[in-house]
Structures are given as structure tokens and as C-alpha cells.
Amino acid sequence: TRDGTGGRSHPSPFRSTTRLSYRAGTWMTTQAAELRRTIKQRRRLLDHRVVESCSDNIARTLWRLPEMHRASRIGIYMAAFGEVSCQPFIATAWLRGKRIFAPVLRKNALLYAPLSNGTKLSRNRYGIPEPVHTRRQLVPPQRLDIVLVPLVAFDSDLNRLGMGGGYYDRSFAFRRRQRRYRKPRLVGLGYSFQHVSHLHAAPWDVPLDRAVTETETLPPPAHRSSQTV
Numbered sequence: 001t002r003d004g005t006g007g008r009s010h011p012s013p014f015r016s017t018t019r020l021s022y023r024a025g026t027w028m029t030t031q032a033a034e035l036r037r038t039i040k041q042r043r044r045l046l047d048h049r050v051v052e053s054c055s056d057n058i059a060r061t062l063w064r065l066p067e068m069h070r071a072s073r074i075g076i077y078m079a080a081f082g083e084v085s086c087q088p089f090i091a092t093a094w095l096r097g098k099r100i101f102a103p104v105l106r107k108n109a110l111l112y113a114p115l116s117n118g119t120k121l122s123r124n125r126y127g128i129p130e131p132v133h134t135r136r137q138l139v140p141p142q143r144l145d146i147v148l149v150p151l152v153a154f155d156s157d158l159n160r161l162g163m164g165g166g167y168y169d170r171s172f173a174f175r176r177r178q179r180r181y182r183k184p185r186l187v188g189l190g191y192s193f194q195h196v197s198h199l200h201a202a203p204w205d206v207p208l209d210r211a212v213t214e215t216e217t218l219p220p221p222a223h224r225s226s227q228t229v
Contacts (some may be wrong), residue, residue, distance in 0.1 A: 012192045012215045013050050033162040035154055036152050036164060039194055043082035043152075046191075051082060058189055061087035061212050065221055067185060071145035075101045075112050078121075078129045081142065082152045084189040090115070103167075104130045110171040111138040139170050143182040149208065152192035156218060158208040159199040160188055172206045176197075185209040192216065 062068055074085040074093060093100050094117060101112035105124050113133035121129040141147065149168060153161040162168055175182060188211040195213065211218045 010072060013053065016116070032161065033164075033202065035196070039152050040081065040163075042193065043191070046082045049133075051085060054191060055079075055085040056088045057214045058084055059086075059092065061217055062089055063092060065187075065217075067146065071098065072112060073099045073139075073144045073146075073196050074156070075103065075141070075147035076115070077148060077150050078102055079150065080126075080128050084191065086148055086189070089148070101132050101144060102129075104133065104138065105167070106138075108170055109165070110167050111140060112201070113137050115138070130157045141184060142174060147172075147184045147186055149186050150211060151188045151189045151194055151211070153194050153196050153199060154188055154190060154208065154211045155196055155199045157199075157201075158188075158211060158218065159201045160208050160211075161196075161199055166204075169204050169206050173204070175206050187212060189213075 010084040070084075076090060077083075079085045079087075090100055100115045102115040104113045105126075107122070113131040114137055115131050120132040122132055124130050137191045149160065151160060152163060160168075174187065175186070186206070186208045188208040190211065190213055195211075195216075201207065207209045
């Protein structure tokens with residue numbers, strides 16, 4: 001299969017299934033919760049070898065994106081519960097001299113702290129590792145060039161369904177007010193089975209700029225917008 005970047009990707013380890021569809025007219029909180037529960041359960045059951053293989057393939061795809069080469073400050077996430085791992089991407093990013101930042105919970109939003117090979121980590125209230133940092137080291141999302149975002153589900157319009165806490169929507173709400181140049185670019189990472197037919201976007205939802213799985217990139221780089229990092 002093609003990965004959307006002009007190269008060939010490995011076949012997906014997941015069986016082809018009919019994509020779920022949630023129409024705007026019938027969207028309800030209970031439907032979102034059911035979709036979230038179903039996909040999270042499937043993701044948790046993934047064999048670690050599948051997670052590693054897909055994460056490696058996605059990392060290679062990310063480095064074929066032209067905006068990734070232009071970026072100097074990149075936000076990642078610390079994967080949990082079967083999410084696509086950012087570790088293969090991070091290892092290459094350090095070798096290429098990129099500055100990497102990981103999210104830190106602050107009240108009901110996210111700030112970012114530097115992440116290097118020797119950074120000590122501590123777990124937040126959800127059990128997810130965060131860089132140990134000083135207040136002066138914290139960086140607001142506006143100062144990043146690209147941010148990798150974990151996905152529960154996404155659709156072809158690049159609407160995103162997250163874990164339900166609203167942290168990313170609150171932290172990147174400023175993106176909805178931007179008319180032209182949008183920074184940082186938001187790149188969602190997920191598995192092919194997380195691609196659903198339709199998600200209803202609420203007024204406060206912040207869409208992705210790209211979504212990358214082990215089999216596809218949306219939109220393909222050839223069709224990217226004129227906005228640059």
C-alpha cells in the first residue's frame with residue numbers, strides 16, 4: 001500500500017473493516033463515549049510488536065513530510081495505553097538537532113517542557129510521564145512549530161476525537177482565531193482502524209492539519225496547504 005508520501009508502506013496489520021460513521025444530525029455524547037470506549041479497548045489489546053512496527057513506520061513517514069524538516073521546535077506526547085509511540089521519531093529528531101518538548105499538565109491545559117536524552121521524568125495525576133522542569137523552562141504551545149497529537153479517532157476532514165478531557169482543545173483554542181498563518185501545525189498519530197467515516201465537530205473542537213497512520217497520510221503532502229512552518 002502507498003503511505004500518501006510517495007513511498008511504499010508496510011501492509012496494515014489490521015483487517016479491513018467498514019468505517020464507523022457518526023452523522024452530525026444524530027451525534028450525541030453517548031455515541032462519542034461509545035466510540036471512544038470501543039477504540040480504546042481495541043488499542044489497549046494491541047500486541048507490543050504491532051505497536052512497535054506501526055510506530056516505526058509512522059516515524060519514517062513523518063520524516064518525509066516537508067514541514068518536518070523546516071521545524072526546529074517539535075512537541076510530542078508520551079504514549080500510553082497502546083497509543084502510537086513517539087520514541088522512534090524522538091530518537092531521530094535528537095540526531096537531527098531538533099528541539100523536543102513534551103506536554104505538562106497545568107490546571108486544565110497543557111504547557112510544554114524540554115525533553116532530552118537525560119531528562120528525568122515524573123508521572124502526572126493520570127500516570128503519564130512528564131519531564132521534570134523548572135517554571136522558566138515551560139513553553140506555551142504558540143512557540144512550537146509542530147505538535148504531534150495522540151488520537152482516539154479521526155475522520156477524513158481531520159476532525160479529532162481525543163480521550164475526552166478537552167486538554168488539547170483548550171490548549172490550542174488560539175488556533176481557531178488564526179486567519180492565515182497557523183502555528184503550530186497539529187499532526188495526529190493513530191492506527192488505520194482509528195480512521196472513521198465522520199465525526200461531528202463541536203464549535204470548540206480544534207481540527208488537525210494532518211493525520212498519519214501506518215498506511216496513510218491525510219492530506220498527502222502534494223495536497224498540503226500553502227501555510228508553512
